[in-house]
Amino acid sequence: GTSFSAVEYYREPKTGGETQMFIGEALWDWGIPTAVSLIEASQTVKLPLIASGGIRSGTDIAKALALNASLASIVQPILQTAVKGAKETEQKLSCLIEELRNVMFLVGAEKISDLPKTPVVVTGKTAQWLTARGFNLQKYAKRGA
Template sequence: MKDIRKRKTEHIDIVAKDASMDRRKFYFDDIRLTHRALPEINLADVDPSVEFLGKKLSFPFLISSMTGGSDEQIRTINHNLARAAEAEGVAMGVGSQRVMFSDPAARASFELRAAAPHALLFSNLGAVQINEGMTISQIRSAVDALNADALILHLNPLQEAVQPEGDINFSGLCEKIAEVVRDLCRPVIVKEVGAGISRADAELLVQAGVKIIDVAGAGGTSWSRIEAARSGDPSLGELFQDWGIPTPQALRELSDLDVTLIASGGIRTGIDMAKAMILDASLCGMARPLLTPAMESVDAVRAVIQRIRKEFVTAMFLLGAENVEQLKGNRSLILSS
């Protein structure tokens, strides 16, 4: 219990204090969009709202999974994020809830529904923990703690491989994910944590019944580098710090599959969001830009979300897109080379 609790606080401290953990590879900068000098729409009429899993969002923004645990700072972070998500009409995913199973006090950091009664909330567990004995009963308890709209099962083989105490048995995992999809009675989202989802893996997940995939590609926070900072021998984690499929590439590879895509990993602006939506994302996630504000206050988090929304709406206006339907999957908006 102590090791997991300590690891959570170490992760927060490392990410918050060391800017190099955010790799900022700017992969989205390689995509140029077609500027409309005559957009033929009124900026005031641009509507960035979307519906996801039956709930209306003010724009397609997800506060991506960050943390959870019994530490007071962690509880503050999650509650500030949840209140901001509610106030701004966006979605939120929590960090891994595995800590709940060994530290009952950690549950309070995930009991967020009172703070966000209408928000779209996602629970989160590591898929590999199913191979370590995590039961469907425990999975349901994690979802119930949050009263979540969906469950995220995250895939993190790189992080586990370089983590000193990592769980590395990923054998036969897809079949067990399929069992969770069948048994949970809530939507299951499968995501990576910064190395991307390949075409081959996405096809396996679709066959397993997964309907939503968060590609969570390379280009943003490197969990390999974070674990390197915790390790007594950082060489392995640093070697693999930029490993993975860039988020725009992952979106391109999966766009024709029968699956809803969430884009995260290296998205830092509303322009990045617009590009991800053009590449067929239905929702765009960010975590690192919200961490420091979440340590401060709800208002600080809201200010960041409001800035990103304004950037996204401005990009839509300059592309001549009055609503998200005119943006999503519209490859004609990409400037040909």
């Protein structure tokens, strides 16, 4: 997920566009969070879902898969490491995979396909958003029980 508001915010000081910078800052948090998108989409359509916004870690990958994503795309941490070299990128990927394996162990998921069956407790702004939109979050919290 690219935040075009963030792009404008960081780009405009170099070009002198204060208005675009102001708008970029004002709309910084605009958009639908990935977790909300996954829950809404998975209950609306029966298509494979790809989680791509804000995925930064193995834990984020596990959460996305637990919220019914078929795939998770992780870009920023890989690109940040790729500029350092292939060895660093391979090490980063190994760490992400190991983190995902650890999270799976902690939630009792032997296979990736077990993650969507594990209980997920949705809290905070995400829970408020989804509750306001009429989604039953107990359905996620009581999975596998």
